Amino acid sequence: MKTAYLITSGDLREEANRLCWPAQRELEERLTACFAHSGVLLVRAAEVDPIRGHGFVAGQREGMNVFRHIPKEAPVVFATAAWQYSHHVLPGLRSHAGPILTVANWSGQWPGLVGLLNLNGSLVKASVKFSTLWSESFDDDFFLRGIDQWIREGRIQHDLSHVRGFDPHAIPAATAVAAQALASDLQDRKAILGIFDEGCMGMYNAILDDELLNPMGIYKERMSQSALVAEMRTVTDAEAQAVRSWLDSEGVTFNIGVDSKVDLLDSQVIDQCRMYIAALRIADDFGCDAIGIQYQQGLKDMTPASDLVEGLLNNPDRPPAYSRDGRVLYEGKALPHFNEVDECAGVDALITNRVWTYLGWDPSTTLHDVRWGEAYSWSPESEPEFLWLLQISGAAPASHFVGGYRGATSDRQPAMYFPLGGGSLKGVGRPGEIVWSRVFQEEGTLHVDIGLGSVVELPPEETERRWRQVTYEWPIVHARLRGMTRDSFMARHRANHLSIVYAPNAEDGRQALLLKAAVFNALGVKVHLCGVPAVS
Numbered sequence: 075m076k077t078a079y080l081i082t083s084g085d086l087r088e089e090a091n092r093l094c095w096p097a098q099r100e101l102e103e104r105l106t107a108c109f110a111h112s113g114v115l116l117v118r119a120a121e122v123d124p125i126r127g128h129g130f131v132a133g134q135r136e137g138m139n140v141f142r143h144i145p146k147e148a149p150v151v152f153a154t155a156a157w158q159y160s161h162h163v164l165p166g167l168r169s170h171a172g173p174i175l176t177v178a179n180w181s182g183q184w185p186g187l188v189g190l191l192n193l194n195g196s197l198v199k200a201s202v203k204f205s206t207l208w209s210e211s212f213d214d215d216f217f218l219r220g221i222d223q224w225i226r227e228g229r230i231q232h233d234l235s236h237v238r239g240f241d242p243h244a245i246p247a248a249t250a251v252a253a254q255a256l257a258s259d260l261q262d263r264k265a266i267l268g269i270f271d272e273g274c275m276g277m278y279n280a281i282l283d284d285e286l287l288n289p290m291g292i293y294k295e296r297m298s299q300s301a302l303v304a305e306m307r308t309v310t311d312a313e314a315q316a317v318r319s320w321l322d323s324e325g326v327t328f329n330i331g332v333d334s335k336v337d338l339l340d341s342q343v344i345d346q347c348r349m350y351i352a353a354l355r356i357a358d359d360f361g362c363d364a365i366g367i368q369y370q371q372g373l374k375d376m377t378p379a380s381d382l383v384e385g386l387l388n389n390p391d392r393p394p395a396y397s398r399d400g401r402v403l404y405e406g407k408a409l410p411h412f413n414e415v416d417e418c419a420g421v422d423a424l425i426t427n428r429v430w431t432y433l434g435w436d437p438s439t440t441l442h443d444v445r446w447g448e449a450y451s452w453s454p455e456s457e458p459e460f461l462w463l464l465q466i467s468g469a470a471p472a473s474h475f476v477g478g479y480r481g482a483t484s485d486r487q488p489a490m491y492f493p494l495g496g497g498s499l500k501g502v503g504r505p506g507e508i509v510w511s512r513v514f515q516e517e518g519t520l521h522v523d524i525g526l527g528s529v530v531e532l533p534p535e536e537t538e539r540r541w542r543q544v545t546y547e548w549p550i551v552h553a554r555l556r557g558m559t560r561d562s563f564m565a566r567h568r569a570n571h572l573s574i575v576y577a578p579n580a581e582d583g584r585q586a587l588l589l590k591a592a593v594f595n596a597l598g599v600k601v602h603l604c605g606v607p608a609v610s
């Protein structure tokens with residue numbers, strides 16, 4: 075290999091591209107130096123645009139044009155230090171014949187690792203072969219060995235020994251019976267995912283065909299964010315204020331300011347309360363079992379962000395909302411919400427809701443971005459332990475926070491993403507045992523990765539330090555994912571998101587994982603146990 079082409083992809087929001095550009099430029103410089111050291115010239119496939127103030131590919135058409143100038147068989151390196159829309163480069167990568175490497179810098183500053191994992195998941199769904207790497211310093215052994223192998227062989231082998239198949243015969247008989255009953259119930263009665271506009275921010279991997287969903291008993295109701303805005307207009311000030319008052323009485327702190335461009339205003343929160351009621355009313359109209367709001371393109375220019383709404387919906391303990399004729403909507407229940415209309419997370423949330431409700435446990439669940447992570451030394455003598463930092467862009471159920479609603483704050487969404495603001499639902503993940511999972515599509519079928527972990531509590535100053543390295547306005551979770559290293563998880567994970575739900579303790583978590591795995595298996599989804607010890 076003498077030459078490789080460097081491409082990147084960015085946001086559709088130019089403000090985000092401009093702000094993230096310095097980090098991207100630094101990544102590209104380091105990567106170029108690294109390849110040069112190995113005798114390979116890394117050539118940028120597109121010029122940096124001085125007028126736009128960045129060098130990101132910022133649209134699908136633009137990406138298609140860039141790829142027309144890359145020789146078909148040439149090696150291509152995709153590098154990202156920021157959140158990016160995969161569909162900008164997916165058409166070019168799909169029809170590319172040369173080796174593909176995807177790389178991100180190991181940094182929490184912008185969601186670059188999230189962007190990397192989204193592209194990786196999208197490439198897996200599209201059946202495009204690729205290799206992937208990440209690095210903090212670009213001089214570590216793991217990275218250099220990977221680069222070396224890719225340059226020599228056009229591929230990189232990672233350790234995936236933590237992933238193994240699920241054996242439905244190796245679980246307790248009672249679990250198998252319960253799983254079959256839950257699966258049959260779903261297939262008989264069927265469920266509806268309410269989709270407020272399909273496809274968010276280029277997340278091709280988050281869109282699932284009806285052909286895959288319908289055999290499970292899951293159907294989509296296709297709805298529109300415009301209908302949500304229209305319904306919001308019918309919600310009265312008094313109805314919206316009642317939701318806000320409920321949140322105030324539960325102790326949520328709204329960090330209200332004065333400048334609508336950068337601060338959270340009461341009026342933005344009231345609009346979010348309107349959206350909460352409107353979403354529940356529409357979900358009820360269509361008999362939805364879960365809903366997802368695309369929430370970025372289109373909606374961000376019409377209303378404050380939907381995160382506060384989403385975090386509330388995922389929690390059975392939430393402000394009461396009434397139908398137009400006065401019924402309490404989804405009384406005492408969560409209405410699972412899949413942020414960024416990630417349908418894989420929607421399927422997962424639906425199954426979690428059924429399984430956890432059957433077990434009599436709190437079914438509050440949420441997806442998170444796999445944002446970053448760092449080692450932590452619990453004592454001066456102990457070996458540092460790697461802890462993941464999970465963080466979704468503003469929404470998580472307050473039951474997942476230290477202190478619940480009382481521990482929750484609502485900060486204005488960053489203006490670079492959300493010009494009309496809106497408050498987040500933000501807190502620190504409460505310590506406890508979790509089951510994590512990810513539904514994904516590979517080779518035309520549905521799969522789920524599932525594993526065990528725990529949320530850990532770090533000293534407040536360490537939480538604060540980590541929080542300042544990522545997006546301070548969003549919730550934060552310090553997680554230990556059992557049975558795998560940072561690198562083996564990254565090599566395997568097929569999405570920017572991962573879903574979590576709490577179990578009462580480790581043994582209950584293990585039993586619930588088996589039940590959830592068995593339900594998926596009974597529904598025809600291929601289950602992969604990640605880092606989970608064999609059932610004895």
Ligand SMILES: C[C@H](O)[C@@H](O)[C@@H](O)C(=O)CO
Pocket residue numbers: 157185188275414443466467491570571
């Ligand atoms: C607002 C940002 O674009 C986020 O939505 C992004 O980082 C994600 O959450 C991607 O999953």
